[in-house]
Amino acid sequence: MSSSSQFDGCHWADMVTIILEPAWQAILKSLFPLKITSFRFEKSSWRRNIRVKGLPVGVKDFGLGWLPPELKPEDAKAILNWNACEEAPRVIGLILEEIFAGHAKLEILTLRVRPPFAVLYNNQGDKPRYGHTVVLVTFHDGTTWILDMSGAQFGLPCWMRESVYRRLWQNEKDAELDQRRSMDALYEERKEAAGLYDSLREKVFEDYFLYLWLVEQDTSIHQLVKEAADLWNEELKEKALLKIKALRETLQSSAEGEIRKFRSSL
Secondary structure: OOOOOOOOHHHHHHHHHHHHHHHHHHHHOOOOOEEEEEEEEEEOOOOEEEEEEEEEOOHHHOOOOEOOOOOOHHHHHHHHOOOOOOHHHHHHHHHHHHHHOOOEEEEEEEEEEOOOEEEEEOOOOOOOOEEEEEEEEEEOOOOEEEEOOOHHHHOOOOEEEHHHHHHHHOOHHHHOOOEEEOHHHHHHOOOOOHHHHHHHHHHHHHHHHHHHHHHOOOOOHHHHHHHHOOOOOHHHHHHHHHHHHHHHHHHHHHHHHHHHHHHHOO
16 A cells, blocks of 8 residues: 555554554543443443443543552553543644644544454443444545544454455445534544643644654654564664653643643643
8 A cells, every 4th residue: 555655554553553543542531520430341232242330420521530459451452442432532632733734634533443352331232333432644645544543342443444444344224324524523622621621632733843853952743653564673662652652651741731720720
């Protein structure tokens, strides 16, 4: 696949798995709105599920959610991403737009999926299909990919060619219910704590930009990913991975600070 004249498909897969999806997971921990008191695994007619019991923390305690410590990391990740599919591009959308600028068009795609796994909250019943929101990435060569940063809630991959994603998790009738929006349309939607999401999106982008410009002396994020994926220069790879870890921690700290400011303003 030739996603652009400059970067190949492996580069974009590395960009998602090394930078974008981990950055979102780090930020997400600061946004979790539930206190989970118990969990259990169960099977339905369609899939394996994890049933969680809990309470919302409320706007005044926004982000002060809690998970049982005995959860396995993959199950904790699924629960953290429950109902967070629009929050992912809403928060790091400006970073996405900067990274893909000149290479691809980004759209918000709401579709119906039939996933292999689901998180069920309190008395929520299971169902054959779920509404889900992802980012549709259309490269200049016409190839289309799904960026699904909250896919863990359904056991779905974070990066997959659109045709394969649909073949695995949809049928033809499901696709008829697709809805597309621009990134700007998503930002402009007013929801609970909308002001927080606006300031959070701007703050994490500002600190992302400043980190690359000031700390890494204007190093390109694409160069960092290229070095982090280097199979031949172990020293270069280790240095790049440490820089990316520092960037991820910077974004997490930015999110935590902005959310504390939001809570103190109430």
